[in-house]
Amino acid sequence: AQKITQTQPGMFVQEKEAVTLDCTYDTSDPSYGLFWYKQPSSGEMIFLIYQGSYDQQNATEGRYSLNFQKARKSANLVISASQLGDSAMYFCAMREEKGQGAQKLVFGQGTRLTINP
């Protein structure tokens, strides 16, 4: 079964600093997708960035980049120049591919990021 591990329950970072949120995964499927979502206190899960297992380059979306190290099975999220609004829970997730091509995300336990002014 596929598994996602986020080892940092909480992180505290000064505003404008860069921050790296760790994510390791375990799968025997050669084809998979990796996602990062942000969940503010309101509850909505906000999609941030996606990396496909066959993508040659690391994904980037504005201030977000994904440091994808396939051999190490890690997919760390890097947020550059952090802002107060970045304070939230962050979840790493993997899409589990089923025979019928069904959509099912397996989530890690999350990292609570707090940005200090």
Added chain:
Amino acid sequence: KAGVTQTPRYLIKTRGQQVTLSCSPISGHRSVSWYQQTPGQGLQFLFEYFSETQRNKGNFPGRFSGRQFSNSRSEMNVSTLELGDSALYLCASSLLFGGAGIQYFGAGTRLSVL
């Protein structure tokens, strides 16, 4: 373009009752998935619907059910509520079935069972 809409946002029920939650996907999205989020178990997959058919189901008892309508709107139902069903229920929709489809989530329905 409107996002995923979930109604109601908050619900309070008592044990033994049943509840129906609604999800309207992003226009054009045909795949709808449901997740349960609790402090103890985290985010867990409930089921996924595409073209009015349940394609995948998570490890939840039969009290949890769902359906999808021809306009892709989806409902989930929980019968005989238990205290442990208190959770945030999140709905997500995606454009593509399988492939590289990204799931976009609604704001969730927070269910409290007393």
